[in-house]
Amino acid sequence: MAEKTDKIAEHEVVQMFDPAFLEETQRLEARWREDFNKIASRFGVDPATYQTYSHSGLPLKPVYFPQDVAHIAYEDIGSPGIFPYTRGLLAAQYQFMPWANQPVMGYGLPEETRERMDYLRSQGMTGYFGKTFYNLVYDLVSHEGVDPDHPAAKGRVGQCGMAVYSRRDMARLFDGLDLTQMNVVHITGYETIPVFAHYLAYAAQRGVPWSKLSGNTMNWYYQSAYCGMTTFPPQAGVDLAVELIQFCNDEMPHWNTLNLFGYGMEEAGATAVEEVAFSVAAGLDYARACMAQGLEPDNFLPRFGFQIAQANDFFEEIAKVRALRRMWAKSCKALGASKPSAMHVRIHTHTSGVELTAQQPLNNLVRTTLHAFGAALAGTQAMEVSAYDEALAIPTEASHTQALRVQQIIQEETNIAAVADPLGGSYYLEALTSQVEEAAGVLLAEVERLGGYRHAHEFIRDRIETSAQRWRDQIDAHERIVVGMNQYVTDEVQKVEKFKVSVGSEEEAVRRLHNLRADRDESRWKAAMVQVDDAVARFAHGENDHRMIPAMVAASQADATTGELMAVLKRHLGWRSPV
């Protein structure tokens, strides 16, 4: 079905209130101010200097009036399903289908992760249109781009993710499942393309056409701007990301190609304002890189997705999501997008992990419930709710299920699905949405002035790190209260059961790798690796003939491993030692 271009967006500006009404409400505010000041004085607070702030540092008023939103063009608030989508992407929100449950999973051997997948599914974990969403994280060994027998892998196999390194491991993970009836998120580090190649090779082995696969690749080479190290320099990262986007554009219409990882920014310290600004900046940089390769915004933008945090400042976090929808829609329109889906912010919410504590861990259930409830009010598309043992270990089956129950209780028991954008029109929330948007706009302009996201890593890291420091300084100074950690502290330790990756899975993963190497067809593997090397070399030297991904798939079919494929990418595209 062809998408309609929005006509309503072309309308002239409508004023929400007439001037006589605003005069009256301003009189009301003056009256309220007098009363409020009297109460403040009784508490010994000087009303002239009294000021509160959002967690991003935006100034707040004690209460909001119509005049606080009178400057906002009504079209900027508008209606769900209409540009700029402040109130939601579609005319219907959760009335006919709730948000997708998308808990992150991954530990130990692939069969062990599969057990958790099957278990949570049996507990009602549901995606869209009857499909199941599997949000799967790869282990640290895979993230490092090595194999489990590498000296650096010791102690890290199957930790913080699953030990999946080859097409054969994909079979251990997915055999028996209908690949066309599921949506698989592959949470990788910089090994996005090798893992993607394994999945495609596995699908081919099962006889499933790639065009019928749906899911996500991370493609988040930009994350080195704000955390950790990177395998590839920024430009090489952009090139790799665009290559995958281009491949999917041609071959895999349902595949979500890019995950704009605002969540990672927030976890690294970004405020709500910074998360919006830098997510949009990253998206724009990648979008322009795609356009430079001749891709049409209406074709590739609908497959971009956002992974957004939901943190503690309850209303600001909702305003953040609404502001992001508006900013992204306007930014994409300016790039030349015209289809609604090319301007949509499709959000996977990840409730904040950094706000959770190791102390009194059951308190985290309350925190995650508030986060998840806020995300639902903001109109998210899919949700991962952190488990209450987040600050201690990988979730146990019980804590993982409990986190799913948080989503289910909100979906089923609160009547939240009845009304879309339930906070829309709140003077406070609309004013705050505009405040977040304006402040993020200033930051975005600064990134653009520096030449766009890929040239602004230093600026972005500095901003996020400064915010992280302010956050912790406030905690240490008791200006920010964390219950159970710096306030209401007890000596009593709340004992919770902790998950441990099963002993022996590391050895087993190494044994499997050695078996794979021993019984694969050596000459076929060698020939395939030569092709990979040649394709990557061309890609790295400006002679891209788009054979890289097909060559990687062929190599995976010949039983190449993630570590082997990553070694080629690193050799040609990785950092060089300074000369």
Next chain:
Amino acid sequence: MASHTIRVLLCKTTMESHDRGVRFLATKLRDAGMEVIYLNFLEPVEVVDTAIEEDVDVIGLSSSVEGHVAVLEAVTSQLQTRGHRRVLVLVGGVIPEEDIAPLQAMGVQGVFGPGSYVSDIIQFIHDHVPARV
């Protein structure tokens, strides 16, 4: 208590992105007058090589994703065999309680879990780094 400028090597494996805490710590140790070297490493031997080259008093390993026991086992034993026993080895991040005793047995002197205060870490370093002769 040491009278010289204390040199600290803070480190984390390359692809572990949970570096918010250790970066915060780096800044605060610097503000407290220490010299901080920050390292992302792939193999434990890089930690030991850097510690020796940089002549550090303290190694602080940050880990939020397991694997710390294997790394610290290698680091402490290599420090021993290479004759650098006086280096104070600390670990911070998500460290399960049951790991603490084995870590101490291999020579890790301080374990700082989630929510630890930097002021406590600074005090610990001052209390445990011996004066240089």
